[in-house]
Amino acid sequence: xxxxxxxxxxxxxxxxxxxxxxxxxxxxxxxxxxxxxxxxxxxxxxxxxxxxxxxxxxxxxxxxxxxxxxxxxxxxxxxxxxxxxxxxxxxxxxxxxxxxxxxxxxxxxxxxxxxxxxxxxxxxxxxxxxxxxxxxxxxxxxxxxxxxxxxxxxxxxxxxxxxxxxxxxxxxxxxxxxxxxxxxxxxxxxxxxxxxxxxxxxxxxxxxxxxxxxxxxxxxxxxxxxxxxxxxxxxxxxxxxxxxxxxxxxxxxxxxxxxxxxxxxxxxxxxxxxxxxxxxxxxxxxxxxxxxxxxxxxxxxxxxxxxxxxxxxxxxxxxxxxxxxxxxxxxxxxxxxxxxxxxxxxxxxxxxxxxxxxxxxxxxxxxxxxxxxxxxxxxxxxxxxxxxxxxxxxxxxxxxxxxxxxxxxxxxxxxxxxxxxxx
Amino acid sequence: xxxxxxxxxxxxxxxxxxxxxxxxxxxxxxxxxxxxxxxxxxxxxxxxxxxxxxxxxxxxxxxxxxxxxxxxxxxxxxxxxxxxxxxxxxxxxxxxxxxxxxxxxxxxxxxxxxxxxxxxxxxxxxxxxxxxxxxxxxxxxxxxxxxxxxxxxxxxxxxxxxxxxxxxxxxxxxxxxxxxxxxxxxxxxxxxxxxxxxxxxxxxxxxxxxxxxxxxxxxxxxxxxxxxxxxxxxxxxxxxxxxxxxxxxxxxxxxxxxxxxxxxxxxxxxxxxxxxxxxxxxxxxxxxxxxxxxxxxxxxxxxxxxxxxxxxxxxxxxxxxxxxxxxxxxxxxxxxxxxxxxxxxxxxxxxxxxxxxxxxxxxxxxxxxxxxxxxxxxxxxxxxxxxxxxxxxxxxxxxxxxxxxxxxxxxxxxxxxxxxxxxxxxxxxxxxxxxxxxxxxxxxxxxxxxxxxxxxxxxxxxxxxxxxxxxxxxx
Numbered sequence: 001x002x003x004x005x006x007x008x009x010x011x012x013x014x015x016x017x018x019x020x021x022x023x024x025x026x027x028x029x030x031x032x033x034x035x036x037x038x039x040x041x042x043x044x045x046x047x048x049x050x051x052x053x054x055x056x057x058x059x060x061x062x063x064x065x066x067x068x069x070x071x072x073x074x075x076x077x078x079x080x081x082x083x084x085x086x087x088x089x090x091x092x093x094x095x096x097x098x099x100x101x102x103x104x105x106x107x108x109x110x111x112x113x114x115x116x117x118x119x120x121x122x123x124x125x126x127x128x129x130x131x132x133x134x135x136x137x138x139x140x141x142x143x144x145x146x147x148x149x150x151x152x153x154x155x156x157x158x159x160x161x162x163x164x165x166x167x168x169x170x171x172x173x174x175x176x177x178x179x180x181x182x183x184x185x186x187x188x189x190x191x192x193x194x195x196x197x198x199x200x201x202x203x204x205x206x207x208x209x210x211x212x213x214x215x216x217x218x219x220x221x222x223x224x225x226x227x228x229x230x231x232x233x234x235x236x237x238x239x240x241x242x243x244x245x246x247x248x249x250x251x252x253x254x255x256x257x258x259x260x261x262x263x264x265x266x267x268x269x270x271x272x273x274x275x276x277x278x279x280x281x282x283x284x285x286x287x288x289x290x291x292x293x294x295x296x297x298x299x300x301x302x303x304x305x306x307x308x309x310x311x312x313x314x315x316x317x318x319x320x321x322x323x324x325x326x327x328x329x330x331x332x333x334x335x336x337x338x339x340x341x342x343x344x345x346x347x348x349x350x351x352x353x354x355x356x357x358x359x360x361x362x363x364x365x366x367x368x369x370x371x372x373x374x375x376x377x378x379x380x381x382x383x384x385x386x387x388x389x390x391x392x393x394x395x396x397x398x399x400x401x402x403x404x405x406x407x408x409x410x411x412x413x414x415x416x417x418x419x420x421x422x423x
Numbered sequence: 424x425x426x427x428x429x430x431x432x433x434x435x436x437x438x439x440x441x442x443x444x445x446x447x448x449x450x451x452x453x454x455x456x457x458x459x460x461x462x463x464x465x466x467x468x469x470x471x472x473x474x475x476x477x478x479x480x481x482x483x484x485x486x487x488x489x490x491x492x493x494x495x496x497x498x499x500x501x502x503x504x505x506x507x508x509x510x511x512x513x514x515x516x517x518x519x520x521x522x523x524x525x526x527x528x529x530x531x532x533x534x535x536x537x538x539x540x541x542x543x544x545x546x547x548x549x550x551x552x553x554x555x556x557x558x559x560x561x562x563x564x565x566x567x568x569x570x571x572x573x574x575x576x577x578x579x580x581x582x583x584x585x586x587x588x589x590x591x592x593x594x595x596x597x598x599x600x601x602x603x604x605x606x607x608x609x610x611x612x613x614x615x616x617x618x619x620x621x622x623x624x625x626x627x628x629x630x631x632x633x634x635x636x637x638x639x640x641x642x643x644x645x646x647x648x649x650x651x652x653x654x655x656x657x658x659x660x661x662x663x664x665x666x667x668x669x670x671x672x673x674x675x676x677x678x679x680x681x682x683x684x685x686x687x688x689x690x691x692x693x694x695x696x697x698x699x700x701x702x703x704x705x706x707x708x709x710x711x712x713x714x715x716x717x718x719x720x721x722x723x724x725x726x727x728x729x730x731x732x733x734x735x736x737x738x739x740x741x742x743x744x745x746x747x748x749x750x751x752x753x754x755x756x757x758x759x760x761x762x763x764x765x766x767x768x769x770x771x772x773x774x775x776x777x778x779x780x781x782x783x784x785x786x787x788x789x790x791x792x793x794x795x796x797x798x799x800x801x802x803x804x805x806x807x808x809x810x811x812x813x814x815x816x817x818x819x820x821x822x823x824x825x826x827x828x829x830x831x832x833x834x835x836x837x838x839x840x841x842x843x844x845x846x847x848x849x850x851x852x853x854x855x856x857x858x859x860x861x862x863x864x865x866x867x868x869x870x871x872x873x874x875x876x877x878x879x880x881x882x883x884x885x886x887x888x889x890x891x892x893x894x895x896x897x898x
Contacts, residue, residue, distance in 0.1 A: 098767055098769065099664070101767040101768050103767070145613075151607065159585075173856060174857050175856075176857060178765075178834050179832055180767055180833050180834055182765050182798070182838060183837060184571070184574075184620050184837065184839070184840050185836050185845075185852045185853070187617050187621055188572070188585070188617055188620050189861060191613050191616035192613065192616070192864065194613065194616075195613050200612075212668065215666075235527065239526065241639055241706075243705060266706075266709065267709055269708050269712065270705070270706050273706055274706070308608050310607075310608045312528050312530075312606065314527035343606060343608075376608065376610060392610065395610060395611045397603055400595075404612055407863040408863065420611045
């Protein structure tokens with residue numbers, strides 16, 4: 001992959017000339033990613049602006065990191081270089097709501113909260129829960145394929161994206177997928193860009209599948225004394241015909257128990273029935289939180305170190321227990337949570353700096369490795385990242401991925417160094 | 424150019440004498456899938472029974488520069504496994520092992536040749552099932568389902584194949600075996616997600632890990648009768664607008680009703696202009712309420728009758744009538760051609776009128792079968808296959824309908840795929856840059872183009888043979 005060079009005054013002037021002075025400014029320390037400060041911060045207002053920036057970057061070998069609400073910029077290896085922080089938050093229009101079709105088309109910079117406010121007027125929603133819905137943008141959510149607990153029943157963002165517009169690393173404006181819920185024309189390239197973390201193209205617009213808002217909803221929290229009784233309940237619920245909207249669990253050094261948190265939705269009779277059935281299947285103390293849902297996974301956003309154990313549902317309680325125990329040996333402030341029906345386990349902890357973080361990650365990788373699970377580092381201090389690939393060992397299909405990257409971003413201008421295998 | 428005998432010997436050494444078919448009548452069945460307007464006989468059909476055999480066969484083709492085409496059960500309907508100009512066919516139908524069932528994870532690992540319905544049969548005693556249910560589910564295989572990203576009537580609530588596949592094992596066109604993991608938080612690009620539905624152009628799927636669902640507590644099937652297709656379409660919109668997501672929402676028009684009634688004697692009203700088959704599932708305690716709300720939505724849209732299937736037998740007969748509707752169409756005309764298009768669901772009344780106008784203009788009878796809840800239409804164009812001029816009109820009418828779908832914001836295919844049938848419509852569906860991007864993706868997996876050439880992308884193909892289409896299903 002080609003190396004990039006830094007933006008100089010000429011490029012900066014060229015960009016100001018094409019975009020307008022209000023859209024280009026020097027980067028600041030607060031806008032650094034993994035300690036690397038961008039030379040320029042550009043706010044795109046149109047897809048054409050994005051295209052201009054990408055083409056300018058290609059011509060001058062500049063490195064771009066596209067950015068929405070910036071809630072997930074911690075994810076990834078450190079950028080090899082960082083010339084332009086390309087903000088998409090200026091692309092903030094909801095283009096078309098097709099209420100009867102249960103689809104919506106919106107620009108990438110629309111926030112999750114903004115979209116869901118608009119959809120609520122038609123009793124609909126984009127069924128994704130993000131940690132910071134006021135900041136998280138649709139482009140960011142799709143680029144990261146990051147949902148929350150609701151993925152248990154509605155699928156991950158990749159299952160809800162019907163189509164998109166992208167400017168790829170070659171500067172091509174791509175119209176991908178469509179706006180109908182069923183479509184098998186050609187390759188389903190929206191799936192390639194969903195979860196590609198901005199490394200193949202800049203998403204400017206998405207068409208999403210929406211769902212009806214549930215007439216009633218409640219969150220139920222059940223407490224278990226130990227992981228074994230939690231596992232017992234998890235197995236019973238997972239094998240039941242209850243249409244639970246979400247099923248997360250968590251524990252932490254600040255908690256004396258293991259908590260299962262369920263999102264229950266439906267008509268009032270469906271909700272009542274599910275609550276009764278959960279009580280009889282789980283037989284443990286519970287409480288109800290009316291009409292609020294915050295995935296356990298999103299509850300802790302202040303940890304110094306956050307890691308993800310990638311595993312299967314049947315292993316998640318066991319791995320969560322082992323990860324928790326291993327991290328506690330290093331630090332007194334640990335929390336662990338998981339999507340019990342999907343598998344991944346999230347651990348957050350406070351640390352005393354880089355050495356300790358490396359030691360914790362190393363121990364956790366031993367634990368997860370023994371269970372044939374993978375450990376990703378979601379957040380850590382920037383100094384730690386050069387020492388470990390945050391995505392873990394390369395996947396089996398890495399050479400195909402590298403080849404895909406080469407086709408869609410041959411000059412390596414999009415988030416260079418940040419993705420799997422430091423591509 | 425015929426295959427070199429040394430290469431055939433190499434193939435035989437990999438799959439044994441019983442794993443290779445060449446010459447003679449035995450190959451006739453492999454000349455096409457459900458898309459019968461074009462046919463071609465491969466020089467050899469190879470029947471591997473393991474992934475390693477597939478890998479060795481593909482490696483041989485790769486080393487020798489020989490084109491090959493993967494095939495499942497041949498139930499596709501767009502010519503995705505047509506061996507036109509392709510000497511070697513690799514059929515995965517003998518790879519029928521179920522490798523693992525894991526109820527704790529709600530997954531099943533199956534080889535490509537396992538029949539769709541077999542998956543549910545293997546797990547139903549424990550209360551589980553596999554959701555995607557194409558009409559051909561008693562014959563089609565998981566390998567083919569993955570290649571085509573198959574749908575079926577129940578996709579409305581539960582999604583298509585790609586939503587139910589957690590990993591695929593695939594032999595790349597160079598012979599290498601890879602596993603593409605799609606589990607939550609698996610790092611890297613979702614290559615598996617793109618390979619699903621790639622119609623055998625990126626490699627040969629040899630196994631898949633499928634998601635199992637727990638059978639719902641209660642299932643109810645309703646039949647709603649309407650005077651015409653437009654009012655039935657309005658009911659579809661009303662149901663969706665009421666915030667109800669039925670498990671299935673299917674429509675049949677008068678012509679289809681006539682054919683299935685003659686074949687299966689369900690007792691559809693003789694004067695019905697259209698019927699909706701609506702399936703609801705969920706909790707027992709809630710199902711009656713849902714039925715009532717659906718009943719109201721249908722009545723308000725002009726339904727003359729809403730009937731609830733009284734028992735499992737009646738329910739099964741209703742679904743048999745729907746799923747075998749394609750087979751029944753032979754009663755109405757010597758031949759028919761199934762189209763597969765999608766419109767946003769709110770445009771259903773419009774596309775239905777458009778189809779009627781196209782039928783009038785081309786002097787063709789067109790029956791309508793639809794996964795109405797998804798906006799996925801299957802116009803069945805009836806014709807006389809001994810009339811060459813009429814065949815040409817059938818093709819023109821089909822293209823016109825699909826172009827109308829695109830103009831309405833829809834797609835040229837909802838579940839049948841592009842195959843060879845619709846390569847000419849790709850340019851109507853996508854701008855050139857998007858097609859180039861797809862080709863870029865293909866070149867990563869299939870750089871030499873030996874794996875299933877001539878599919879999906881517009882080429883200079885010419886028709887191999889035009890013959891009588893046999894009744895063909897889909898959806």
